[in-house]
Amino acid sequence: MKRLVSDGPLLWQRIGVKIAFAAFVVALWEGVVRMQFVPEYLFPGPFAVLSRLAAMAWDGTLIASVQASMGRMLLGYAISVVGGLAIGVLAARSWLFKETFGSVILALQSLPSICWLPLALIWVGLDERAVLFVVVLGALFSIATSTEGAIRNIPPIYTKVGLVLGARGIRFAKDILFFAALPELIGGLKIGWTFAWRSLMAAELIRANVKGVGHILEVGRNYNDSAMMLAGMLTILGISLTVDILFFGNIERRVRRRYGLEK
């Protein structure tokens, strides 16, 4: 029987197409390099880049860099999530807060957080804290504004029903607000992660003396080593994709299923 709603491609089809397309991209890359629009030392091929990546994995710099960046990221992001959620809830539930700090937060959010780096450097010095500062500022305001939005977008019927059923205080926040806002909240947390990650990469690229995956690019640049720069870019891309697809993608899918938005 022909089904009215198609299930879409099967898993093996999707994976097969992905692998074939990846092979195509690598082949295209190699092809472009071989055509020598630019000398190979300026735009190295996939083999040169992968062997550079392997060399960095072998001598330990890759793992140390990923560890350093992820450590910074997790700490900074954790601070942003706690702070951002608190500010967001306050802004959504208190008109006084919204009218005062709310507009300041909106203004600060429109300033790219990397712009804080020069100031951070003289405030807290040229160590880890300056980079952490930029990461936190990168995610904090975006998480705050999307949290506020998620709560404000809750259909009023949910909160009314909750109140009628007698939910108050913590119970109200935990059982009504949280679950009603969850799907949108996760979107906000994901955007927060992306902002924090971008700020971190910018900070690591500018501050040449902190270890990290952004620093691989800066070192490659200073050694005039384009294979190293591309290897660094691949590493950054790999981390971004892993977090986006494996972590946030999974959570989003689960939540959508729970809410009956996806099969």
Add this chain to the structure above:
Amino acid sequence: MAVHSRKSGIVLMAVIGLCALMFSGCSRSGDSSPATAPRGTVLRLGYFPNVSHAQALLGVARGDFARALGDGTELQTSVFNAGPSVIEALYANRLDIAYIGPAPAINGFIRSRGEEVRVIAGAVENGVLIVANKNRNIPSLEALRGKTIAVPQIGNTQDISARAFVIETLKTRLKDNGGDTQVIPIPNPDIETLMSKDQLDAAWVPEPWGSRLVASGLGTVVAHERDLWPEKRFSLTCVIARRKFLEENPELVRRFLEAHVALTRDLQADRQQYAHTINEQLKRLTGKTLADEVIAGALRNVEFSVEPDVRTFDTYFSKGRLLGIFPGDTLDTGKLIDRQPLDAVLKPPTARNQETP
């Protein structure tokens, strides 16, 4: 549906076509510089606001280079903090000739598989100070163990020197490799700021930045880098040319080198006479006013020589190999150093430069 997918197909083709166009635009567009001047009539010179680039400072300030190149050729200058950025600009075809330290010159040569960089002359020897923060007790080089030492840029000549020193002489490990001694890259002007905030223990810097730290009362000289070298001398600055430029414009290179050799002789004869001119040029480039005495002191710490020093290049190559920066087992100095244009300028053998004035 069919119409829709055909439409999106056309859009996709258009996007791919656009990308291809952009790509072809990315290919290196010959020698056309941003200026409108036709090919070969512009010489793009790179140098640093350092006393260790005295020939460039003096030659630009007095107009020696512009005069030597003649009316038909425009001199365009760019100023850099350190060598790796110079190589970057050279690879991108934005520079023709530059004053630079040996380590980035070697790196630029090796990375491009000998395609881009040629050393065409020597310029300055010695002139690197190892300065300690006055608030730290660092009486000797040995005391640098466990300290934080600033250098101008990752991969620049002082960075290689300092890191190799930590491993070879102090026999300890760098912080990056789990040790306790740290070499960190900080642009020269920021080193002074950070030392004044007491965030640095020492600096390994070319002149006049070393003398500046001493003159501003922030630092004391622990040693001159030359003390670490055999016969107490090493080549700090050389002149490099982009290989293509060298091949296509031998006459311009010759004229440039004539000016370079003449400037070197002037400085060898009486360097202090030019301290003020050099200081004025530094002021123009860095916006910072220094006492002429600081420049005079810095000039006493350097030597001038147009001879490229093969031994220095070999030493920096092995230092870079020790640090895992330079690939390959050997450095072809015969290919790296192209003496022909310099020899042509120095032709009358009696007029050969003395090593020391």
